[in-house]
Amino acid sequence: MDQDKDLPLREDIRQLGRLLGDTVREQRGEPAFELVERIRQLSVRFHRDDDEAARVGLESTLDALSREETIDVVRAFSYFSHLANIAEDQHHIRRTRAHLIGGSAPRAGSLAHAIERVFSDGASADDLGAFFNSALVSPVLTAHPTEVQRKSILNCQTAIARLLDERDRMTLTPDEAEESDAALRRAVLTLWQTRMLRPAKLSVIDEIANGLSYFDATFLREVPRLYAKVEDTLAGLHAPFAGQDWPAFVQIGNWIGGDRDGNPFVTAEVLAQAQLMQSTVALSFYLEELHTLGSQLSLADGLVTPSDALHQLAEASVDRSPHRADEPYRRAIAGMYARLAATHQALLGKATTPPPAGEAPAYPDAAALTADLDILHDSLLAHDSAPLTRGRLRQLRRAVKVFGFHLAPIDLRQNSDVHEQVVAELLQAADPKVDYLALDEDARIALLLTEMMSTRPLRSPHIVYSELTEGELAILRTARAAHLRYDIAALPNYIISKTDGVSDLLEVAVLLKEAGILRPHEQALDMNIIPLFETIDDLRASGATMDRIFSLTAYQRLLDSRGRAQEVMLGYSDSNKDGGFLTSGWELYKAEVTLVEVFRKHDVRLRLFHGRGGSVGRGGGPSYEAILAQPGGAVQGQIRLTEQGEVIGAKYGNADVGRRNLEVLVAATLQASLQADASPAPRPEYMDAMQALSDYAFEAYRGLVYETPGFEQYFWESTVITEIAALNIGSRPASRKKSTAIEDLRAIPWVFSWAQCRLMLPGWYGFGSAVQRFLAERPDDGLALLQAMCRDWSFFSTTLSNMDMVLAKSDTAIAGRYAALVSDAALRDAIFPRICTEHTATINALLAITGQQALLDGNPLLARSIRNRFPYLDPLNHVQVELLRRHRNGAEDERIRRGIHIAINGIAAGLRNSG
Structure with missing residues (x-):
């Protein structure tokens, strides 16, 4: 039966592969097609049958490629990875629809399933209402150098996905089927002829534009639809919920344009431009929707009786056409359109198309536009036209409430070291006797508290400060201007990277005071000050840091102005690079447990912001399971988490897939908050074993990465890190400093590089050794204990599940070809066999604990995905190694460099969550 369910997927993959093959034949000639097809058949045979002759034939064919042939092969197999992704996404949509049409029981991750679970666990309708009245679920888009897709490529993929979806949803006539086939062929040809690589490095503005494309494609329409689903579901469960106007509990956050940590190109001018670009997207969408709504609400006086408020809105309209004199809704909407056009002109300095019917005053804020939309809604209800409130008007009302005039809240982020330097300079300029950098933590706190509560500004207009200080202050002035221009919701958060003490938070408070964002005379704060704990030591100290700052009366007063809620961000990437996969996950878990206790002690609401990446090595993995695996009390109705790199495209590039992913986040947050046993406290012996x-x-x-002589050289020579650093895939440098030290390397390219060579080392290394030592110390009951932990403790089982996924995508045979690139044979022979031994030990340990016979026994969907795509991925790795060898041996041919970068793109697409 499962095979029948997967038949449409296999047919889609075959058809797309056939169209790609035809395109290669037509564009590159019969010899190129035959070469690609021979490589494909050999790779499929090797993977399907473990055919040694096929492996030998594959390697000899690939080794003999000319430079031109290499580019053809790399492009063909890279594009196939993209096409396979499209087919898989479409199959997920297909299967979801089939379950809904067939009336299947609610599936895990759906809102219906979550509500069913919390009700069965004793929650009441009132509990549900309280949750949605105070919830916050916020995926936050970030720009990181693992997003290797050009927007033009994404547009081509969207066109192909739309055509596949249309074929699924309707029965086509022979003529329609023929036209659909032709359109699909054109779309694949367009993809083939679209440049995969960027000719120049991305600017921050380019990254902002890329991020905004997901609002056009998905968020502006799908977020309101998700709200409608929640509202209708709740109304069906509890009559008093009908018509309830729930707060905007789903918010799409954004770092792009505000994240300055390690990115010198994010300036005050860039932040202002980001705000402008975001507002343009929001206002343009509202204008378009209003224009369409006006054409639809053609209701006439005499046939309906609009409310007095609606008539007043119509009378105030600039629309004086006699043809619409008896159409009050159209006239009211024309007036709203004119006011919104004036808002567009005021905020953006640009006129609208089509132009309004006349001049009108701009809306002072988004709430005023919402109030007018509410008049339309209430009037329609009053004359029994409720169905008319549930279409475009409903979606637009919700969109304005969620996105406002600013579209998405932009988070500011900067490293604590920068704040320290800026504050030190400001203090010394104000009083040359003050040497802030020489002070200990207690003295710093005392001085900062005095400055934080002083109404006297530190900065003098008569002093010339350093470029660093002026740049940081300019950012904060721009943030304050955005608050006044758009709303404080436009820039609500300030995140402090590398937080390791209370002074790090107070330094930001002092700087916010300089910009008027913190007002000491009112004891008010217009921005959340958010510590980011990211190293192992900082995670261990996080509870003590928050306990100490909560003990400060001045900070407590600021918390009162923020509703006594405090956000804390946890860093998965750097803690993993610092301590490895298992220790990072465990220290994050313990930090959350401690934070829950500290926040409860001080009566402060905790909101956790999880800095997860796409890869398991950076906290990735299925969001649903990850949220449910949080310690009890850690998800208090509110959660934020980063969406990074190519994962943004995978989750939100397709509108249907995007809505489903947003629903999963809401469902998991609901369950984790209200389901009493969603994540029960582990038994003490489990905690001891995990420690x-x-x-x-x-x-x-640590013994491998930081204590093995020559490991840094091994990493740089056995992976594509050098080439990634040169690839035009992001505005941010690969390292924080100009060095090759692992400590200075950003976590994203660190993980991405290990994924490219198919080792995935940051997602598993150390586990095999750990289990071996644990079992050696507890030979009688150790394995049974670990098996019980896997069965009973969601944190541990999720950890193993994520490791299972990573190990299934790894391949030491392929990784060995990259290891051969290391110039020092002795170094290579000292390190690579050690990695392979740990890899084998980790797989054996995982299988023994889970009881699986093979990797992914418990995840048939991913196993199927790997079967489908890896025969097409392995040739890319093989060719990439050969290109790297030629490039590093001095070949200057631009085609070689281009081939390496195309292979990076294709391998990332094939792995899907490598960044």
Whole structure:
């Protein structure tokens, strides 16, 4: 039966592969097609049948490629990875629709399933209402150098996905089927002829534009639809919920244009431009929707009786056409359009198309536009036209409430070291006797508290400050201007990277005071000050840091102005690079447990912001399971998490897939908040065992990465890190400093590089050694204990599930070809066999604990995905290694460099969550 369900997927993959093959034949000639097809058949045979002759034939064919042939092969197999992704996404949509049409029981991750679970666990309708009245679920888009897709490529993929979806949803006549086939062929040809690589490095403005494309494609329409689903579901469960105007509990956040940590190109001018670009997207959408709504609401006086408020809105309209004199809704909407056009002109300095019927005053804020939309809604209800409130008007009302005039809240982020330097300079300029950098933590806190509550500004207009200080102050002035221009919701958060003490938070408070964002005379704060704990040591100290700052009366007063809620961000990437996969996950878990206790002690609401990446090595993995695996009390109705790199495209590039992913986040947050046993406290012996495993894994990981002589050289020569650093895939440098040290390397390219060579080392290394040592110390009951932990503790089982996924995508045979690039044979022979031994030990440990016979026994969907795509991925790895060898041996041919970068693109697409 499962095979029948997957038949449409296999047919889509075959058809797309056939169209790509035809395109290669037509564009590059019969020899190129035959070469690609021979490589494909050999790779499929090797993977399907473990055919050694096929492997030998594959390698000899690939090794003999000319430079021109290499480019053809790399392009063909890279594009196939993209096409396979489209087919898989479409199959997920297909299967979801089939379940809904067939009336299947609600599936895990759906809102219906979550509500069913919390009700069965004893929650009441009132509990549900309280949750949605105070919830916050916010995926936050970030720009990171693993997003290797050009927007033009994404547009081509969207066109192909739309054609596949149309074929699924309707029965085509022979003529329609023929036209659909022709359109699909054109779309694949367009993809083939669209340049995959960027000719120049991305600017921050380019990254902003890329991020905004997901609002046009998905968020502006699908977020309101999700709200409608929630509202209708709740109304069906509890009559008093009908017509309830729930707060905007789903928010799409954004770092692009505000994240300055390690990115010198994010300036005050860029932040202002980001705000302008975001507002343009929001206002343009509202204008278009209003224009269409006006054409639809053609209701006439005499046939309906609009409310007095609606008539007043119509009378105030600039529309004086006699043809619409008896159409009050159209006239009212024309007036609203004119006011919104004036708002567009005021905020953006640009006129609208089509132009309004006349001049009108601009809306002072988005709430005023919402009030007018509410008049339309209430009037329609009053004359029994409720169905007319549930279409475009409903979607537009919700969109304005969620997105406002600013579209998405932009987070500011900067490193604590920068704040320290800026504050030190400001203080010394104000009083040359003050040497802030020489002060200990207690003295810093005392001085900062005095400055924070002083109404006297630190900055003098008569002093010339350093470029760093002026740049940071300019950012904050721009933030304050955005608050006044759009709303404080436009820039609500300030995140402090590398937080390791209370002074790091107070430094930001002092700087916010300089911009008027913190007002000491009112004891008010217009921005959340958010510590980011990211190293192992900082995670361990996080509870003590928050306990100490909550003990400060001045900070408590600021919290009162923020509704006594405090956000804390947890860093998955750097903690993993610092301590390894297992220790990072465990220290994050323990930090959350401690934070829950500290926040409860001080009566402060905790909101966690999870800095997850796409890869398991950076906290990735299925969001639903990850949220449910949080410690009890850690998800208090509110959660934010980063969406990074190519994962943004995978989750939100397709509107249907995007809505489903947003629903999963809401469902998981609901369950984790209201379901009493969603994440029960682990037994003490589980905690002890996990601590022992973490200690052993930490020792193994640090021993390899930071204590093995020459490991840094091995990493740079056995992976594509050098080429990634040169690839035009992001505005941010690969390292924080100009060095090759692992400590200075940003976590994103660190993980991405290991994924490219198919080792995935940051997602598993150390676990095998840890289990071996644990079992050696507890030979009688150790394995049974670990098996019980896997069965009973969601944190541990989720950890193993994520490791299972990573190991299934790894391949030491392919990784060995990259290891051969290391110039020092002794270094290579000292490190690579050690990695392989740990890889084998980790797989054996995982299988023994889970009881699986093979990797992914418990995840048939991913196993199917790997079967479908890896025969097309392995040739890319093989060719990439050969290109790297030629490039590093001095070949200057631009085609070689281009081939390496195309292969990086294709491998990332094939792995899907490598960044």
